[in-house]
Amino acid sequence: MALAAALSGQACVWSVPLATTPSADPTPSADPSLYAVGWTQTGIASWYGEPFHGRTTAAGNTYDMDAISAAHQTIPFGTRIRVDNLDNGRSIDLDVTDRGPFVPGRILDLSRGAARELEMIGPGTARVRITVIGTATPVSARGGCVVVQVASFRERRNAEARRQEVVRAGFEASIEPYENMYRVVAGPFADEPAAGRARETLGGFMRRC
Numbered sequence: 001m002a003l004a005a006a007l008s009g010q011a012c013v014w015s016v017p018l019a020t021t022p023s024a025d026p027t028p029s030a031d032p033s034l035y036a037v038g039w040t041q042t043g044i045a046s047w048y049g050e051p052f053h054g055r056t057t058a059a060g061n062t063y064d065m066d067a068i069s070a071a072h073q074t075i076p077f078g079t080r081i082r083v084d085n086l087d088n089g090r091s092i093d094l095d096v097t098d099r100g101p102f103v104p105g106r107i108l109d110l111s112r113g114a115a116r117e118l119e120m121i122g123p124g125t126a127r128v129r130i131t132v133i134g135t136a137t138p139v140s141a142r143g144g145c146v147v148v149q150v151a152s153f154r155e156r157r158n159a160e161a162r163r164q165e166v167v168r169a170g171f172e173a174s175i176e177p178y179e180n181m182y183r184v185v186a187g188p189f190a191d192e193p194a195a196g197r198a199r200e201t202l203g204g205f206m207r208r209c
Contacts, residue, residue: 035075035132043107045083045128047115048100057098060203061151068117068154068181071098071109072130077205078149080134083108085118086127092117093133093179095152097205113154136207145209146195147187150202156182171198 049065057063059077070081075096084091094114101109108130110118120126150166150173153159159175159182166173166186176183186202188209189195195206 035079035135037132037135039132041107041130042086043128044105044125045108045110045120046101046103046106046125047110047112047120049112056203059097059205060199061097061205062203063098063111064151064153065112067111067158068092068094068114068152069097069111070094070114071100072096072107073099073101075130075132076136078136078207079132082131082133083110083114083118084129084131085120086129087123088119088126090118094181097152117154145188145190146192146206147185147189147209148195148199148202148204148206150184150186150204152178152181152183154181158182159184166202169201171202 048071052063053065055063057069057071061069063069070083072081075081077096079096080093081096082091082093092114094110098109101107106125108128110120112121115121118126118128151159151162153162156175162184163173163175166184171186172188173184173186176185186198186204187195189198192206199206
């Protein structure tokens with residue numbers, strides 16, 4: 001059951017992520033074919049930080065409120081979106097890695113790091129336009145090269161720290177520069193079962209190489 005909590009007297013409203021196991025997407029309607037490049041949505045965005053920092057997201061990542069990420073109710077995990085703050089003209093590109101917001105009338109929850117880039121920390125909410133700029137690459141039963149995207153960061157040093165953690169856990173790992181982000185990727189793995197076992201340990205989501 002989805003829950004929402006509002007912090008009275010503060011500018012920011014935090015949405016409680018949907019309780020789910022890391023291996024399950026709680027929104028079956030998250031069909032990649034519905035969110036082609038160019039798909040847009042306009043509405044109100046908020047941001048969430050404590051007490052969710054360090055918790056597991058719906059995609060299986062460890063939520064880092066100072067990294068760059070977003071939560072949407074139905075856009076597939078791994079979809080790349082551009083968020084335009086219609087109140088001040090600022091923009092940011094990021095990945096969808098969580099589910100939310102669960103406050104009525106809101107379409108997007110941003111990490112604190114993303115909200116800072118959009119200069120909406122103080123107001124707590126902003127009018128935004130979401131545009132899909134890169135679709136998710138789902139893993140199918142056909143087999144082939146698979147990786148686990150563990151996390152993404154604005155700062156390369158943070159990505160490197162996470163990469164080293166993945167290596168210490170016993171997995172091959174690399175950093176993929178992508179636009180203005182650094183993605184930490186485990187693998188590649190020969191098939192989906194092997195990647196799935198890694199994801200159970202590391203979190204994140206599987207995608208094609």
